[in-house]
Amino acid sequence: xxxxxxxxxxxxxxxxxxxxxxxxxxxxxxxxxxxxxxxxxxxxxxxxxxxxxxxxxxxxxxxxxxxxxxxxxxxxxxxxxxxxxxxxxxxxxxxxxxxxxxxxxxxxxxxxxxxxxxxxxxxxxxxxxxxxxxxxxxxxxxxxxxxxxxxxxxxxxxxxxxxxxxxxxxxxxxxxxxxxxxxxxxxxxxxxxxxxxxxxxxxxxxxxxxxxxxxxxxxxxxxxxxxxxxxxxxxxxxxxxxxxx
Numbered sequence: 001x002x003x004x005x006x007x008x009x010x011x012x013x014x015x016x017x018x019x020x021x022x023x024x025x026x027x028x029x030x031x032x033x034x035x036x037x038x039x040x041x042x043x044x045x046x047x048x049x050x051x052x053x054x055x056x057x058x059x060x061x062x063x064x065x066x067x068x069x070x071x072x073x074x075x076x077x078x079x080x081x082x083x084x085x086x087x088x089x090x091x092x093x094x095x096x097x098x099x100x101x102x103x104x105x106x107x108x109x110x111x112x113x114x115x116x117x118x119x120x121x122x123x124x125x126x127x128x129x130x131x132x133x134x135x136x137x138x139x140x141x142x143x144x145x146x147x148x149x150x151x152x153x154x155x156x157x158x159x160x161x162x163x164x165x166x167x168x169x170x171x172x173x174x175x176x177x178x179x180x181x182x183x184x185x186x187x188x189x190x191x192x193x194x195x196x197x198x199x200x201x202x203x204x205x206x207x208x209x210x211x212x213x214x215x216x217x218x219x220x221x222x223x224x225x226x227x228x229x230x231x232x233x234x235x236x237x238x239x240x241x242x243x244x245x
Contacts, residue, residue: 002029008033010074012090015042032081037091065117066120087137092113092117096195103197134177135177143184145160178232182236185240189214210242211240
C-alpha cells in the first residue's frame with residue numbers, strides 16, 4: 001500500500017497545470033483531496049473526473065490572496081476529513097517584464113500570490129499540524145528561485161522568497177513538520193499566459209518549446225509525500241533535459 005493512501009491533501013491552484021496533474025496522481029494513489037482555486041467550473045470538472053475514477057476529492061473556491069478564504073479552506077478540510085496531512089502551495093503567477101517597464105500592478109500581483117499566498121496557506125494549516133504533531137508543507141518555487149534572469153527580477157525575487165520560507169519552516173519544524181521546496185523549470189502549463197510584455201513573452205515561448213509535461217512535477221510531489229515520516233525531502237529541481245538555464 002502506498003504511504004499516500006488516505007493522506008488528506010490540500011492543493012491550491014488546482015484548476016489547471018501542476019495542481020490538476022498532482023490532484024489526479026494523488027487521487028489515484030488514494031489521497032483524500034481538498035482542491036482550491038478561483039475557477040469553480042474547472043474545479044467541478046476535476047472533482048467529477050476524480051470521483052468517477054474512484055478517487056476522493058472535494059473543492060472550495062479560494063483566492064489565496066484572501067487570508068480569510070484560505071483559513072476557511074483549512075477549516076473545511078479539517079471538518080470534512082478530520083485532519084490535514086499535506087498542504088501543496090501551488091498557486092502562482094509569472095507576468096514577466098523588464099523592470100523599466102514599471103508594471104507595478106503585476107509586481108504587486110506576484111508578491112500577493114507567490115509570497116503572501118504561500119504564507120497564508122502555512123498560517124492556516126500550521127496550528128493544525130502542530131496539534132497533530134505531524135504534517136507536510138510542499139511549496140512550488142522555480143528554477144527562477146535559484147538564478148535571476150533578465151526580465152524576471154520580481155518573479156525571481158518571489159521564488160527566492162518561497163525557498164527561504166521553505167527552509168525557515170524546516171528549521172523550525174521541531175521534527176514534526178516536513179518541508180519540501182519543488183523548483184520546476186519549463187513545464188507545459190498556463191503560467192506563461194500571464195506575460196503581457198511582448199518581447200519577454202517571445203523569449204519565454206522559445207524556451208518553453210522544450211517544456212515537459214506537468215505530470216513530471218506531480219510524480220516528484222508524490223515521491224516526497226510517500227516517503228516514511230522520518231524522511232524529509234527538502235529540495236528538488238526538475239528541468240527538461242535540454243534546458244540549460
